[in-house]
Amino acid sequence: MEPERQLPSAGHAEVHVVAATPEVARRIAEVLRRSFSSTEQRSYPAGADGGTRLQLIVDTTHASEPARSWLAASQTSWDDHPPTDGG
Numbered sequence: 001m002e003p004e005r006q007l008p009s010a011g012h013a014e015v016h017v018v019a020a021t022p023e024v025a026r027r028i029a030e031v032l033r034r035s036f037s038s039t040e041q042r043s044y045p046a047g048a049d050g051g052t053r054l055q056l057i058v059d060t061t062h063a064s065e066p067a068r069s070w071l072a073a074s075q076t077s078w079d080d081h082p083p084t085d086g087g
Contacts (some may be wrong), residue, residue, distance in 0.1 A: 003029040011061035017054040018046050025054040 009012050015032060019025040022043065029041050036058035044053045 008057055011059060013057055013058050013060060015058055018051065019054070020051050022052045025052040029054055029056060030057055032056065035064055036060060 015023045016030045017028045019028065025043060026041075029038075032038060038059065039057040040053050040054040043055075045051070
């Protein structure tokens with residue numbers, strides 16, 4: 001069983017990227033940084049076969065375009081659908 005993790009503060013999201021190479025993980029992080037303010041990324045080995053796990057926190061309250069437009073549009077769609085119990 002995994003220990004309970006603390007949630008990011010309101011307006012922030014924790015993002016985990018798992019990629020075959022560090023370069024691919026860095027490219028994904030760069031795309032996210034162009035859309036959102038973010039913390040410094042942390043990277044770790046992903047397993048015995050190589051690969052990279054990358055973790056960063058993005059601030060959705062300071063989004064640039066086109067992320068801002070996407071967030072506004074997705075907020076409406078989330079509000080239209082009541083939460084489900086996963087079943």
